[in-house]
Amino acid sequence: MTEAELRQEITRLARSLFERGYSVGSAGNISAAVADGYLMTPTNSSLGHLDPESLSKLDFEGKHVGGLPPSKELPLHLAFYATRPQCRAVVHLHSTYATALSCLPMDDEDDFLEPITPYLIMRVGRLKYLPYTMPGSPLTGEMIRGLKGRHAAVLLGNHGPVVSGPDIASAVYAAEELEESAKLQMLLRGQSPRHLSTRQIAELRARYGEP
Ligand SMILES: O=C(CO)COP(=O)(O)O
Numbered sequence: 001m002t003e004a005e006l007r008q009e010i011t012r013l014a015r016s017l018f019e020r021g022y023s024v025g026s027a028g029n030i031s032a033a034v035a036d037g038y039l040m041t042p043t044n045s046s047l048g049h050l051d052p053e054s055l056s057k058l059d060f061e062g063k064h065v066g067g068l069p070p071s072k073e074l075p076l077h078l079a080f081y082a083t084r085p086q087c088r089a090v091v092h093l094h095s096t097y098a099t100a101l102s103c104l105p106m107d108d109e110d111d112f113l114e115p116i117t118p119y120l121i122m123r124v125g126r127l128k129y130l131p132y133t134m135p136g137s138p139l140t141g142e143m144i145r146g147l148k149g150r151h152a153a154v155l156l157g158n159h160g161p162v163v164s165g166p167d168i169a170s171a172v173y174a175a176e177e178l179e180e181s182a183k184l185q186m187l188l189r190g191q192s193p194r195h196l197s198t199r200q201i202a203e204l205r206a207r208y209g210e211p
């Protein structure tokens with residue numbers, strides 16, 4: 001995909017997320033790798049109304065080299081690129097159910113969502129909970145660097161999910177899958193849902209790998 005095509009693709013997918021209620025107002029941000037750096041949604045922009053030409057452009061060090069000023073969550077996005085060589089896109093949302101879960105106590109900080117459906121295992125993997133930091137805090141990026149690339153997706157406490165992927169469409173689909181899984185988990189709260197077994201999970205990871 002050329003950079004011009006990727007600009008169109010980011011704009012199209014962001015609008016689709018916005019129109020389906022995955023982000024409201026100017027919440028959330030998206031980035032994707034290009035040949036000479038990264039494209040990113042500008043700070044305070046609505047995912048529903050991006051202009052492909054004015055997306056922020058950063059070099060590999062994160063220096064702003066074109067377009068509008070980048071999202072304040074740039075350090076968090078750079079942390080995924082730095083620690084996961086396969087990462088080519090990052091999506092951060094305040095999607096309702098995942099954000100609701102991010103405000104609740106958890107059983108397992110390293111694997112936050114209950115393993116109830118195969119696509120959660122296949123597309124999202126083990127969701128890591130990270131304690132609350134202020135939006136835009138460099139601490140968030142430092143915490144993600146500390147994970148050393150072990151998680152494709154994290155849930156920022158009292159804030160929302162961040163998902164990385166090998167391309168922009170995969171990252172967006174994984175963010176949607178995460179939100180759907182969070183919704184199911186909320187619907188099933190207190191009902192002791194049947195979990196996939198250790199063997200079923202191992203079989204999925206052997207067949208599809210870990211995100
Ligand atoms: O979701 C957000 C902060 O966490 C939105 O911030 P930006 O508008 O700077 O991208």
Ligand SMILES: [Zn+2]
Pocket residue numbers: 027028092093094135159160
């Ligand atoms: Zn946010």
